[in-house]
Amino acid sequence: MASYEPWNPQRAVEIIAQHADREGALLPILHELQETFGHVPDAATPILAGALNLSRADVHGVITFYHDYRRKPAGRHVLKLCRAEACQSRGGDAVAADVAKRLGVPIGSTTADGMVTFEAVYCLGLCASGPAAMVDDRIVGRLTVGDRLDRVMKDVRG
C-alpha cells in the first residue's frame, strides 16, 4: 500500500515547475501528481492550465481521457484484475467472480469500508502466466482460485 500526501496546491506548483520545460509535459506531471497525492483532484486543473498555458477544458479533457488518472482517492489497496482474452482463457472469469463475491462489490467499485478498490485492467503482459493481477504496485500471476488468490485477498483485506 502506498502512502500519499494530502492535497497541497503549493506542492503541486512545485511538481509542475520541475517538469514545465519538458516537451509534452502534461502526462509526466499528471503521473507525478497522482503518485504524490494518490489522485488528481479537480483543484489541480486550473493550476495546470495556468502553468502550461492551456485551457481548463484541455486539461480536464486529458485527465478524463486516460483510465489511469483518478479524480477521487482510491481505496487503501487497489486490486486490478486482468480481464483480457488470454486471462479469460485461463479461468479469469471464475477468478473475477470469486473476487467480487469475497469483496462484496463488482469490478469498478470500492468496498464500503474503503479498504479495496477493485478494477479491471486489460493486459499486464503475463499472458501465459494468468490469470494475472496487480495488487497496489505488485504483480501476481497464476491466480487460479485457491492458495495464490487467498494470499492476495489476505494482503488487501488484512
Add this chain to the structure above:
Amino acid sequence: MSLRLYVSGDAAAVAVGADEVAGALAIEAAKLSLNIEMVRNGSRGMLELETLVEVETSDGRIGYGPIYPEDVPGLVAAGLFEGGPHEKRIGRPEEIPFLKNQTRLVFARCGITDPQSLTDYTTLGGYEGLTRALALGAAGILDEMGKSGLRGRGGAGFPTAIKWKTVADTAGDRKYIVCNADEGDSGTFADRMIMEGDPFLLIEGMTIAGVATGATYGYVYIRSEYPHAVAAMDRAITTARARGLLGPNVMGSPFAFDMEVRVGAGAYVCGEETALLDSLEGKRGQVRAKPPLPAHKGLFGKPTVINNVLSLCSAPWILANGGEAYAAYGMGRSRGTMPIQLAGNIRNGGLYETAFGLTLGQLVDDIGGGTLTGRPVRAVQVGGPLGAYFPRELFDTPFDYEAFAAKDGLIGHAGVVVFDDTVDMANQARFALEFCAVESCGKCTPCRIGSTRGVETIDKLLRGDRPAAQLEILKDLCETLKFGSLCALGGFTPYPVQSAMTHFPEDFRAREPRLVPAE
C-alpha cells in the same frame, strides 16, 4: 570461488514469486557459508518453467523449474548448488526442444545475460550493429534495412526501410525516433520481455534509426501496466549515457542521439501510432487523420520514425550481419524471424522466435503442446483483441502476413491466444465490441457508437429478440466499422466478431444469458 546463480527477474517470473525465490536462495547459501553471485537475468521465455533457477557448473548452466519459494530448502538439500538431481531439474535449458528449435536473432541474449550489464551485452555481440552503422553512414544503413525486407512488427507490416528513408529525405530542424512500446494486445509480451531482458538492444536499435534518418532524439512510450520494463529501460538509458553511447557524440562519432522513456496512462488506443504521438505531446490520445504521415509531420509536427519495439530491436542484428543474411529467413514477403508469443490456455506458453512459415497447428499443437487444461483446442485468436479467431480447420495456415490476410485474419504483433472447448464464441465476439467501446478514442462515429450498438445487438440476439434480423444487423455493422473507421481499433474490431460468426455459427443462437460483463 563464488558460485553463480541465475534467477529470472522478468515480470512473468516475479509475478509467480521469483523475488521470494531469490531471497530464499540467498538465505540457504548463507547457512552454508557459500559465497554466491546472483544474476537476475531476463526470461528464457519458457513461462511454464518460471521461476527458472539456473546454476553455473562445469557442464554449463543447469536449470530447475518451476520453483516456488517453498521449494528452495529441499532443492538446496538435493544439491542445487552442484547441479544435483531433483524432480524439477531440467538440465541445460538450451537443450530443451522449445529453446533449441528456435531461431533467436532478436532474443539472442534474452535470458542469458544480466540485462543491466553493458559488459554482458557487448561480450555477446552488442553494439556491433551500431559500430557498422556508423561506418556505413545513413545511405548504407538504409540499403541494409531495405535488403533485410524487415516489416513493421507492431502489426501493420509496413516496410521499415521505407519509413526510415522517408524521414531521412524529409527536411527538419529536429527529427524524432519514437518507439511504440504500448503493447496492449492481450496475448503479447515480447516487447515487455525484451525491454526487461535486453534493454540495451532497444537503445542500440533506436540509435541506428537516428543515425539513418538524422533524428537526434528518441522517446520510448511504454504503457503504465509495465512498471518493470519502465524501470529497466530507465536504468539502461542512464548507463548508456554515462558510457557515451547516448549523447552529443555517440561512440565518439559526430552523431548526436539521446532518448528518454515516457509512460502511458492506460489507454489502449495509444498503441495506434498517431494517437501515441498526440499522447506524447501531452494531449488526449486521439487518432489523427492521415495524411500527413508521421514521417512528414509527426511528433510536434516534425519528421518522425515511429516503430514497434521489435522492429527497432531487429536493426542491430541486421546491421551487424547484413540485410541479406536476415532476409534468408522467412517465406514470401515475410522475411526474417518473428518472436511469436504462445499464450492463454496453452501447455508450453512463452516466447518462440522463429522464421516466418510455421503453420498455426505446428505452433499450437507441436510446440505449444495443446491446452493447459488438457481439453481440445476450439479457437485460437491471433493478433490481439483485434485479431481473428481461427478454428482447427484453418490450422494449416502458415505464419505469414499475406497467408493470414488471405484467411481474413492478421498476425498483428504475433500473439497467439488458445481457448479450449469451453469457450463461448458469442461471448468473445461481444467482448471484442465491448472492449472497443471502452477503449475508443471517440473521434470517429463507427467506432464510438458502432461498438456499443454491436454489444446491444448481440445481447438482443442471445435473448431471442428476432435473432435472424440481429445477425444481419451485426454483419452490416461490422462492414461499417471496417470501412468507416479512422484507425485499426474500429477498423479491425470486426475481425474477431466476423470470424467468430463465420467459424462458430452454432454459438450465435438465442439461449439463456450467461454473459460475464467485462466492465
